[in-house]
Amino acid sequence: MTSPLWNSPHSSFPPANPTSGQLAAARFRLHAQHHPVGHSALWAGGAGVVALLLAGLLTAPNLTEPAGVPGWVLGAVAIMTLAVALLAGAAAYSIVRGTPASPETDPVRYAVARCQAGTGSPGPDERVNRTARHMVDHLVHVSNPTYRFVPLLIAAAAFAVRPLIDMAGSGAETWTLFQFVPAAIIIVGMVVLEPLAERERDACLSFREQYDSE
Numbered sequence: 001m002t003s004p005l006w007n008s009p010h011s012s013f014p015p016a017n018p019t020s021g022q023l024a025a026a027r028f029r030l031h032a033q034h035h036p037v038g039h040s041a042l043w044a045g046g047a048g049v050v051a052l053l054l055a056g057l058l059t060a061p062n063l064t065e066p067a068g069v070p071g072w073v074l075g076a077v078a079i080m081t082l083a084v085a086l087l088a089g090a091a092a093y094s095i096v097r098g099t100p101a102s103p104e105t106d107p108v109r110y111a112v113a114r115c116q117a118g119t120g121s122p123g124p125d126e127r128v129n130r131t132a133r134h135m136v137d138h139l140v141h142v143s144n145p146t147y148r149f150v151p152l153l154i155a156a157a158a159f160a161v162r163p164l165i166d167m168a169g170s171g172a173e174t175w176t177l178f179q180f181v182p183a184a185i186i187i188v189g190m191v192v193l194e195p196l197a198e199r200e201r202d203a204c205l206s207f208r209e210q211y212d213s214e
Contacts, residue, residue, distance in 0.1 A: 018111035026111035034105075036096040044089030051084035052077070054182075099138055104131040114139075120206035122214075133211045136204045143201035149194070152186050159183040 018026070032039040055077045104110045104127075113131035116122070117139060122129045163179040 018108060018115060022111040022115065023107055026107040026114065029099075030102065030105065030107055030110060032092075032096045033099060033101045036093055039096055040089045040093035043092035044085040047088030048081050048085030051081045055080060100134065102131060102134060104134075117207050118200060118203050120203035120210075122207065122211050129211060132207060136208050136211075139204045140201055140208070143197045143204065149190050152190050156183040156186040159186070 102110060104113060109128060110131065112125075113128045114135065116125075116128050117132040117136045122132070159182040160180060
């Protein structure tokens with residue numbers, strides 16, 4: 001399928017060679033689509049390690065006698081770590097299963113197609129355009145601010161619970177303020193990502209409209 005619009009000088013084309021970051025992201029997404037169980041297991045393991053490190057960071061100021069740590073504390077940390085790992089793995093599997101598997105298996109062409117969708121206009125390569133059109137509906141969905149930011153808000157609130165409890169109980173110290181850092185980083189990230197998400201969504205909508213009109 002060829003169109004004068006796609007050969008128009010006003011259309012934007014992605015670079016012929018994707019960057020190393022774009023190529024790595026393409027390999028990551030293709031691996032997720034073709035190996036959903038293994039991909040979910042990786043997410044579960046990573047989330048478990050992060051949860052374990054955070055649990056240690058938050059409890060460290062109170063552990064003046066590491067040898068005398070109550071057994072229930074260790075049990076609670078183990079249960080929390082396992083719960084976070086299982087939830088992360090289940091969430092990753094759910095997301096992967098909800099992502100349409102791409103007919104394109106070459107990571108280079110897949111990366112170029114994703115870039116093409118982000119330009120807002122179809123390009124001269126029909127195969128790239130078909131791949132981009134196949135992924136664009138999902139890109140529109142995940143670039144919705146609600147989809148992106150509700151989980152981040154929940155995470156920020158979860159990180160803020162402990163220091164807020166300390167402050168409400170008059171147990172606030174200098175360390176308490178540092179415990180707000182993860183929540184603050186998440187909120188700042190949301191502020192930075194919001195315009196990028198809107199720009200990506202507008203570009204994908206434009207690509208879909210132009211492709212479907214031909």
